[in-house]
Amino acid sequence: MFKERPVEVSQEEITIKVEEIEPFLSAPALDMAEPKPCKIELKDGSTMLIREVKDEELPMLLDYVKKFMEKGSKDFYDIVGARVYAELLGYYRKRLKDPYLFVGAIDGECVGFANGRVRDKDINISLHTMAFKRGLRVGATLYYRKLVYAFEEQGNEEVWSTFESYNGWKRWGLGMAQPSYPYPEYQHELGGARVFYVDQQYWNAAVKDYVGQMVGNEISYDVSDELLAKNEKLRLPDGVNI
Ligand SMILES: CC(C)(COP(=O)(O)OP(=O)(O)OC[C@H]1O[C@@H](n2cnc3c(N)ncnc32)[C@H](O)[C@@H]1OP(=O)(O)O)[C@@H](O)C(=O)NCCC(=O)NCCS
Secondary structure, three states: OOOOOOOOOOOOOOOOOHHHHHHHHOOOOOOOOOOOOEEEEOOOOOEEEEEEOOHHHHHHHHHHHHHHHHHOOHHHHHHHHHHHHHHHHHHHOOOOOOEEEEEEEEOOEEEEEEEEEEOOOOEEEEEEEEEOOOOOOHHHHHHHHHHHHHHHHHOOOEEEEOOOOHHHHHHHHHOOOOOEOOOOOOOOOOOOOOOEEEEHHHHHHOHHHHHHHHHOOOOEOOOOHHHHHHOOOOEOOOOOOO
16 A cells, blocks of 8 residues: 655665564464473373474474375364364464474374464463374373463463364363353354363363263373483374374
8 A cells, every 4th residue: 555655755665574463473472381392091001192293393293294184084074174274284384372382202103293472471272182092092081181281380370162063062062061152153264163261160070070981081290201302203193093
């Protein structure tokens, strides 16, 4: 857009460095708690380490998630894959406000991931959870890890979720008996569907017990250097096995 200048000026043109534009485009970080690595024993006896993703792991995760977009619609893996691809890229290119991203790993193999973002000090937005290895309740556990992060480490008041798949709704909507806000007054940022939520009070009263009931074990922060080392360098599963 152009408009006639109303006064005489000393500089006809003003040059702006992109570094000066960047603060307008990327959101300033809030005080984010550093997610602690933790572990859980799954029902086949394997130990899953859950830790934050490392920046250098993002390109290989992007490549892997792309495969779900191409695999087809079974269990809604394609739409979740497409949205997760955008979220991973948003994280990588610093175009997502206060994101967090957990990976679950068994003996160095990445078996699933879960992500979200801190909207403000009160509301934590759950984005997606994906199980790359099925039948072990990996996804159930990784979603639960997001709630632990929000309520125990981040001190948020509520976690807002929405569900794109029957498995997702069954796991956490039904599985945690989550209430929802009136619709359409409240809409989730993922496609404008209804908002399901857990708040601090409900977390403390009931939802804390979820993973114990679901997996039969609790999350533990007693993570040895050996377990961390085993999962230091991640590899993705061979192909998509859903
Ligand atoms: C939703 C999701 C994360 C749940 O992961 P999960 O807790 O690890 O559970 P699974 O998907 O492996 O299994 C769900 C159920 O189907 C069964 N199942 C389905 N496909 C299976 C397979 N290929 N092998 C073994 N079990 C399978 C499981 O035994 C399980 O039964 P259970 O409820 O008795 O435990 C996972 O289904 C997923 O990634 N879905 C696609 C992405 C998605 O929908 N994300 C959530 C968006 S709302």
